[in-house]
Structures are given as structure tokens and as C-alpha cells.
Amino acid sequence: MDSIITRIADKVWKLSSDGNIYFLDFDRKIIIDTSARANRHLVRQFLSKVVDFDKVDIVIFTHLHYDHVGNFDLFSNAEYFASGESIEDFRKNPFAAVLMEDIAEKLKTIELKPLPQEFHGLELIKTPGHTKGSICLWYPDKKILFSGDTLFFNKNIGRIDLPTSVPEKMNESLVGLIKYNYKILCPGHDY
Numbered sequence: 001m002d003s004i005i006t007r008i009a010d011k012v013w014k015l016s017s018d019g020n021i022y023f024l025d026f027d028r029k030i031i032i033d034t035s036a037r038a039n040r041h042l043v044r045q046f047l048s049k050v051v052d053f054d055k056v057d058i059v060i061f062t063h064l065h066y067d068h069v070g071n072f073d074l075f076s077n078a079e080y081f082a083s084g085e086s087i088e089d090f091r092k093n094p095f096a097a098v099l100m101e102d103i104a105e106k107l108k109t110i111e112l113k114p115l116p117q118e119f120h121g122l123e124l125i126k127t128p129g130h131t132k133g134s135i136c137l138w139y140p141d142k143k144i145l146f147s148g149d150t151l152f153f154n155k156n157i158g159r160i161d162l163p164t165s166v167p168e169k170m171n172e173s174l175v176g177l178i179k180y181n182y183k184i185l186c187p188g189h190d191y
């Protein structure tokens with residue numbers, strides 16, 4: 001377990017768990033996804049070694065499934081961002097967007113803001129498929145692709161049979177990622 005937290009590039013950290021968390025120590029302190037509630041002890045124990053949770057400015061969700069939003073409330077001073085489509089799906093049917101009732105209820109207590117196209121050195125890539133609002137984030141400086149549950153290692157891809165999935169869009173989203181020619185892939189799970 002000693003490598004659960006790893007520095008994957010300058011100013012970029014990864015907490016490996018089922019539901020990975022990435023911490024970007026930029027001019028603003030940015031967290032990408034927050035893992036599942038069940039991993040809260042790991043987040044507390046290990047992610048706290050590299051960032052003071054109260055100092056996190058921004059939390060970005062690649063989508064709103066429970067294993068990506070489960071510990072959002074550890075970062076109580078942050079602003080929370082997701083795609084406009086994810087926010088819309090959540091408003092329509094919180095359970096379908098989150099897939100866990102109690103986490104969906106908790107998530108209703110925060111303001112989710114739509115993520116701009118360019119954001120603190122990151123580019124938003126809309127990749128509908130796994131969910132309608134799924135996004136990837138591109139960090140051009142280091143050629144890192146944060147791929148959420150759209151793309152995993154060894155060309156594994158996310159499920160497209162979930163309540164807010166749009167299976168007919170997945171292929172187009174994956175083809176759209178090819179041009180990014182990433183050096184480092186940072187998926188939502190290490191599949």
C-alpha cells in the first residue's frame with residue numbers, strides 16, 4: 001500500500017483507489033474526482049500527505065457516479081464543477097446520475113457549476129457515452145489525459161449500459177480522443 005499516492009508528473013499527484021483521485025498543485029489547488037465514500041479512510045490517510053483539504057480551491061467531477069463524487073465534502077472550501085450535461089442529468093434524476101441514494105442526497109447540498117472550456121491550464125473534452133455528461137480533461141503542458149470512466153488502460157472502455165449512458169455516442173467520443181496523443185493516461189479506475 002506504500003505507493004497508493006504517487007507523483008505522476010510535476011505538480012500532479014494520483015491517489016490510487018477504486019475511484020482514483022488526482023491532485024493538481026497549480027496556481028489553484030485542483031482535485032479531479034473524489035473516489036467512493038467507502039474509500040474515505042484512504043483519502044484521509046494518504047491524500048492528506050500532499051494537500052491540506054481546506055486549501056483545495058476547485059473540485060472537478062468527470063461525471064457524477066458515486067465512486068467519483070463520494071468524498072466531495074472533505075474539500076469544504078472548494079468550488080465544485082461538472083459538465084452542464086451532468087448537472088442537467090443530476091437535476092432530472094439524482095439517483096440515475098449518481099447510482100447511490102445517500103450520496104445523491106448529499107450532493108444536493110452543494111452548488112455544481114458548469115465547467116468552462118478552458119480552466120486553469122486544463123481543456124474540457126466532452127466525451128458522452130459512459131454517461132451523457134462524461135468529460136475528459138486535457139493538460140497540454142505535460143500531455144496528460146484525465147479520462148474518467150471513458151477510457152482505461154489497455155484500451156479498456158467504460159460501461160455504456162447505465163441509466164444515464166448514451167451508448168450510441170461512445171465510439172465517436174473515443175475516436176475524438178485519438179488526436180490528443182497523450183503521454184500519460186489518468187483514468188478513473190486502474191482497469
Ligand SMILES: [Zn+2]
Nearest residue numbers: 063065130149
Ligand atoms: Zn462511472
